[in-house]
Amino acid sequence: MRRLLLLVPLLGTACVQPLRLARNDAPTVLAHQELQAPNPSVRGTFPVHTMFYGSGTDKHRAEYRDSVTFRTTPVDGTKLATATPDRKKYWGFGFDSMPVNGRVWYPEGAGPFPLVLIVHGNHSMEDYSDPGYGYLGELFASRGYIFASVDENFLNGGISGENDARGWMLLQHLTAWKTFNDSVGSPFHQRVDMDNIALIGHSRGGEAVAVAAAFNHLTHYPDNALLRFDFGFQIKSIAAIAPVDGQYQPSSKPTPVDNISYLVIHGSHDGDVSSFMGLRQYARIRFTDGTPNFKAAVWMYRANHGQWNTSWGSSDAGPRGGRVLDLRGLLPEPEQRKMAELYLSAFADATLRGKSEYLPIFRDHRVMGTWLPKTMYATRFQDADFQALANFDEDVDVTTGSVSGVTLSADSLATWKESVMPLRSRGGQVGRYAVWLGWNNRLAGKDTTKMGPPAAYTVTLSDSIRRAWSVGTATALEFSLAVTDEKPAVRAVPKDSTKAKSDSTRKADSTGTKTAVDPKAAATAKALAKVKADSVKNEAAAKAKEAKAKKSVKDSLPIDLSIEATDANGVQVAVLLSSYGVPRRPLEVTVYRRAGTDKSSFGSLAELVPQSYVIRLTDFRDKDPRFDPTQLRSLRWRFDRTIAGTVILTDIGLSNIAPTYFTGRPE
């Protein structure tokens, strides 16, 4: 019996997969701190106060019943969401009277202070989510922001199709704040900077902030025009934490958001929104009005969904989620929240206060190496000046770019195809396209050291583009690149036409002329044939061995390649990709505790998050002063540093990017 009892934990352990974490390259990648600015995650100098506003009638929470500084009028959201009777019973109100409740952290002082609203996502409606951002509230208020955590718990629980209501509620809160600010005698009279507003949302709230940004400029609700909108707030930026996307689609279209700065962060070990869905909204953000906005997407290894909110905590699948999810690999909660503090605070400073010193953070996370928790990150970035040479969305011709005058060509590639960018979830996709480039520089044959010329992919631009885009010393090449695990087979040796000719001639000779058979020559020929047969056999065995090795061992060596710029005078200069970011191989992530569940649940164990690279043309000139950035003719990705591999390349373009994205200072 005792043995039997011992078997139970043994069997239990056997069903749990071993913890698998990738080797952390942070000690190298994050070894330096280029940014010389105050750490944005450090508490500021303002004394912090708190207050509540709301209906004053809440059944369950004393703070929204007894402690409201401002009584707000409930709003009718029945055109946007439908409440079930049990929900009404619990809350004591229907969606015809949604309360405008918020908990506020604000700085002492006359202001006016920029306004930041944060909204939670879906969770148990009885386990209130809005208090979970107090750590951000304290930080933001101490740094001179009015920070309000919006209560949308009444939209939580078993509900779907309500993300429009979540976004619309944010705008109702802004309407309330306008009243607080405008009302003479209000404690916040003229203390709220309504010209500088940011919205932050988590999970479904992350989609809601995009919905709010879209609704903000509309005059009617897209799905029922009987509901009129009149908002027009000065929302300068929105940030999404592990957002969903597409749960609400205005008029059945993906939510369009233009001309606003956007930040999205997501954790690799998210046990709720298991794919980086925010990349879809990231891809849809367009900059068309000349405002110096930017967008950035940051993927954090070993971060989960709930630890961004102190109320939600580490288990993304509820209180007993530890049975389902593997929580062992998660970062400690304070580290994960430190990353949110860094990015969100810097984002607010950059977009609401114009603190350009934090802009480099969004271009390349490595600039704040010593501030960041020591894990791995991938950053996507695009500034408003970016113009696409090739984003692969426009047609099915692999040789044409996104604008007329751009040609794409390849040399010695094993893979060259354009396809939609995948997400980790089964069938998931970003909704934007990319090019797959695979190469193997090794030549087929016995000599494994024999290499062909490096494969390359070239983007050539015309003189007219160069002129129209004012390509010059202020211009930078921008692109995003993800490394895959795919390794093409060795390159076939090109046929030697000369040898072929002599062989055929010899063949013609041997068939055309009858000669007497020399026994000695016959023996030699036989021996040669045997040697040849043995050689073929050995080669086949070697190939089989190589194939076996390829199957069982993944290539884990770091990848690198050269980026080569050529000017109209034929001057070619190359820089190394790894100098501008980490071309990291895919990081496989197991979210679930049970062996095999990840493989059966997801299309891929790794999320391919392209890393963005921004290379100033002056960097090429610095390497060779003869190179003239104003005469840029072509850009080439030369696969000369790694023998074989496959990368996905997307959003190739040029930008006359502000120097502050590099220096943090206007130049």
Next chain:
Amino acid sequence: MTRHHLIAATLVAIGFAPSAAAQQTRPAPLLLLPGSTRAMGLGNAYVAGTGADVIFYNPAQVGESRNTVLSTQRFGSRASLASLATNTAALGLSIGLGVQYIEYGAEQEDGSTTIGALARGGDFAASSVLGLLSLSKEQNGIRIGVTAKYLAQQVAIGRQSTPSFDLGVATDVSFLTVGLVLSDPDGVFENGSTPALRLPTRATVGAMASGLPIGAWFDAGVAASLSTDKRGRVLPAGGLEVSYLPVSGWSFTGRVGAQAAAQPEYDGTSALTLGATISADRLALDYAFQQLRGTGATHRVGVRFR
């Protein structure tokens, strides 16, 4: 019909069940034996249980968890039991099917025996088979069900058989499932000419809660029931189970049950039962144990497929 009406109707039904004249000295043992390995581990307190094998306890519950259950029970080397239960849904009804068969040595020529004597074996070779068909429906949160039964017994004196039925109701009250069942009303189908099989007429009320979390890795379940027969004898029973769930889909459960077996037909059985289950996704292996005083023990194993 309200919940109160249903309960009242069931209680009235047991009161009006007529009694038989010429019968076995004890009720047919097959109707007293557990119909489920999990239930046996919980002291047979299973009128609010779930799964196909709840057909042996309460027809109202047959639709609560879809599966098929096979089990076998040994009483030393003298008696063997096998059972099968399955359930499905059609036409808005939950449908359950069950069959249980036993071969044993009876103490009496008419097939009567005590449960405790099954392991010792009697002088009269006997076999008995019970077939069940259940229908249940849920309306306004109340589940009602009926099981039609057919019991046949082969003993030295020949073959005896009788139809029977169970009526059950069940509902969920917060985290508890509460059930009430009237089973085997004796004499309803008696023809008066031959000694009929004696049915252990009972009304049972019970409750069960399962999946109650204890920390991150354990769940608990509790079950209790109270039966009364026509003589007014009360049979309390209860059980507790604790499951360890190291990873989703897998669980290891231990259970303990008790049944106050004061009635003579339960002579020789220990009050205590023990049980265990290893569950992996759609498959669960159950085991239950009960000591039989002076005659060894009875072991039951079952397998559940979802």
